Every structure is written in structure tokens, then in C-alpha cells.
Amino acid sequence: xxxxxxxxxxxxxxxxxxxxxxxxxxxxxxxxxxxxxxxxxxxxxxxxxxxxxxxxxxxxxxxxxxxxxxxxxxxxxxxxxxxxxxxxxxxxxxxxxxxxxxxxxxxxxxxxxxxxxxxxxxxxxxxxxxxxxxxxxxxxxxxxxxxxxxxxxxxxxxxxxxxxxxxxxxxxxxxxxxxxxxxxxxxxxxxxxxxxxxxxxxxxxxxxxxxxxxxxxxxxxxxxxxxxxxxxxxxxxxxxxxxxxxxxxxxxx
Numbered sequence: 001x002x003x004x005x006x007x008x009x010x011x012x013x014x015x016x017x018x019x020x021x022x023x024x025x026x027x028x029x030x031x032x033x034x035x036x037x038x039x040x041x042x043x044x045x046x047x048x049x050x051x052x053x054x055x056x057x058x059x060x061x062x063x064x065x066x067x068x069x070x071x072x073x074x075x076x077x078x079x080x081x082x083x084x085x086x087x088x089x090x091x092x093x094x095x096x097x098x099x100x101x102x103x104x105x106x107x108x109x110x111x112x113x114x115x116x117x118x119x120x121x122x123x124x125x126x127x128x129x130x131x132x133x134x135x136x137x138x139x140x141x142x143x144x145x146x147x148x149x150x151x152x153x154x155x156x157x158x159x160x161x162x163x164x165x166x167x168x169x170x171x172x173x174x175x176x177x178x179x180x181x182x183x184x185x186x187x188x189x190x191x192x193x194x195x196x197x198x199x200x201x202x203x204x205x206x207x208x209x210x211x212x213x214x215x216x217x218x219x220x221x222x223x224x225x226x227x228x229x230x231x232x233x234x235x236x237x238x239x240x241x242x243x244x245x246x247x248x249x250x251x252x253x
Contacts, residue, residue, distance in 0.1 A: 002171065002172075005172075006172075007172045007173065007174070007177065008177070009173070009177035009178070009180040009181045010180070010181070011180045011181075011185055011186055011197050012180075012181055012182070012183055012186065013183050013186045013187075014182070014183030014184075014186065014187060015183070016183070017181060017182045017183045021166055021167050022162055022163065022166045022167055022168040022181075023182065024166070025163055025165045025166025025167075025168075025169075026162065026163040026166065028165070029163050029164060029165060031212065032212055032215075032216050033164060042126060042153050042154075042155060042220075043126050043153050045057075045126060047078070048078070050078075051077055051078030052077055052078060053074055053077040053078040053079040053218075054078035054079075055078075055080075056074070056078070056079040056080065056126050056127065057079075057080050057082075057124060057125045057126045057127070058071055058074055058075075058079050058080065058081045058082070058125060058126065058127045058128075058129060058217075059082055059084065059121055059122060059125040059127070059128045059129070060081050060082060060083040060084065060102065060129050061084050061128070061129065061130035061131070061132070062083075062129055062130060062131045062159075063085075063089075063098075063131060064091065064094060064098060064174070064206075065094075065097075065098070065174075065175065065203050065206040065207070065210070066131070066159055066175070066205070066206040066207070066209040066210040066213065067129055067130070067131045067159060067210065067213070068083075068097070068098035068099075068210070069206060069207055069209075069210025069211065069213075069214075070129060070157070070209075070210040070211070070212075070213035070214045070217070071083070071102065071129055071214075072097075072098070072100050072101055072102070072210075073210065073211060073214040074127075074214050074217055075100070075101030075102055076101060079127075080103070081101065081102040081103065082102065082103045082104070082105060082121065082125075083098070083099060083102045083103070083104045083105070084104075084105055084106070084107050084118070084121070085104065085105075085106050086106065086107070086108060086109075087106050087107075087108055089106075109140045109141075109142070110140065115141070118142075119150050122147065122150050122151045122154070123150050123151050125151065125154055126153075126154065126155060127154065127155045127156070127157065127217055127220075128147070128151070128154055128155070128156045128157070129156075129157045129158075129213065129217070130156075130157075130158050131158065131159050131160065132158070133160055133170050133171075133172065134160070134164070134169060134170050135170070155217065155220040157213050157216050157217055157220070159209055159213060160173075161173030161174060161177070161178055162178070162181075174206075175203040175204075175205045175206040176199055176203070178205055179199040179200060179205065180197060180199070184199060184200060185197040185198060185199040188200065
């Protein structure tokens with residue numbers, strides 16, 4: 001199913017995940033990875049004491065649920081968030097949750113007119129937040145160097161399901177599947193004495209990753225010894241949130 005482009009996961013125990021090639025790759029990655037591509041001052045904004053992110057323009061290309069948690073949190077602190085969805089994408093039951101505090105629009109990045117609009121939005125933004133798999137934006141003609149050419153001052157925050165290294169770095173996934181892969185659903189099954197996978201009753205990895213992403217946006221413009229603020233890309237993943245969770249898995253008892 002995965003080879004055909006579908007989304008699925010086999011339930012593994014924590015012990016099995018720890019010796020799996022992808023589990024070992026995720027374990028070697030930081031909770032938040034940082035990449036500095038060039039030293040450029042970010043665009044200024046004018047925060048207030050009551051809402052410290054007022055004036056910060058955020059372009060939100062995320063879907064469900066980690067990315068929207070991040071951008072919703074940033075909106076709560078005053079940031080102006082524009083969520084961009086493709087035409088035809090509908091998840092009516094979660095729209096209130098993923099759009100809270102945001103403006104919304106739709107674009108087709110394969111359409112030239114919409115591509116031009118996207119370039120303008122990217123150029124105007126302080127922060128780009130997205131959950132595209134590696135190379136997905138490049139396939140649309142917006143590889144990293146192109147994005148930097150359009151918006152050299154932008155902070156970019158990205159996430160994926162299974163990490164940035166290892167054999168599953170391009171695999172599609174979401175919270176429930178990561179819980180299946182990494183041992184959480186197996187541990188829940190044993191704890192509940194059930195005969196079927198028992199994931200957490202909430203999307204804990206999504207929420208944890210979302211709050212980490214929001215924190216990364218706040219931390220990204222770091223002033224180093226009086227030099228211009230650095231352009232950085234914080235990279236988060238559900239897998240690292242899982243690793244942090246699994247480090248305390250024994251406390252389930």
C-alpha cells in the first residue's frame with residue numbers, strides 16, 4: 001500500500017521500533033533541528049506587550065493537525081496568519097479547529113496565476129510554515145533556493161511524520177500511524193489488556209509537535225553577539241515528539 005502511494009502503518013512494539021532503521025534514525029535526530037542558510041536580517045515587525053507577535057506575517061501551508069496547532073498558537077499571540085489550502089480540499093468537521101484566528105484562501109500552485117500570487121505572499125511573509133514531504137515543494141518548482149530568491153529574509157518552519165533522515169524520511173504519515181509504528185498503540189493495548197491496537201485518546205504527537213513549532217518560530221530570530229539575525233529553518237517531526245514521549249513510556253503503569 002505504501003509503495004503505491006497510500007498511507008498505512010504496521011503496529012510495532014517500542015522494542016521493535018528502537019531497532020528499526022527508521023526508529024534508530026529518529027532517535028539520532030534532535031527534537032528541533034536548525035539549519036542556517038544565510039545571514040540575513042529578518043523583516044522587522046512591531047510587537048506590543050499585550051500581544052508580542054502583532055505584526056508578524058505568517059504564511060500557513062499546513063493541513064492537519066500539528067501545523068494548524070502551531071499557527072493557531074502564533075495567531076493567539078497576535079501574529080497575522082494566512083492559511084492556504086488547495087482547491088477541492090475539504091475537511092468540514094475540523095475547519096473551526098484548524099482555522100481559528102486565521103485568514104484563509106485557496107491556491108493551485110500548478111496554475112501560473114496562482115503561482116504568481118503565492119510568490120507575492122511568500123515575499124511579504126516573515127514566516128513560512130509547511131508540512132510538505134522532502135522535495136514536494138521542489139516538484140512544484142519552489143525548491144529552497146527558489147524560495148530564498150523570492151523571500152531571502154523569511155523564517156521557514158517545517159515538519160514531517162517520520163524524520164529527516166533514514167529510509168522513511170519521505171513516507172506519508174500522521175499522528176495515529178506514527179503511534180502505530182513507534183510502539184505507543186502496542187503499549188496502550190497491553191496497558192488496557194485489549195486485543196487490538198490502543199492509541200492515545202488524543203492526537204498527542206500532533207499537539208506536542210505543533211507547540212514545538214510555535215516555539216521554534218519565536219526562537220528563530222536569534223541575535224548573536226550584535227550581528228544581524230540569522231536566517232534559520234527549524235525542522236520538527238511527529239517522530240521526535242514520539243521519541244520524547246517514548247522516553248517516559250514506562251510511566252504508563
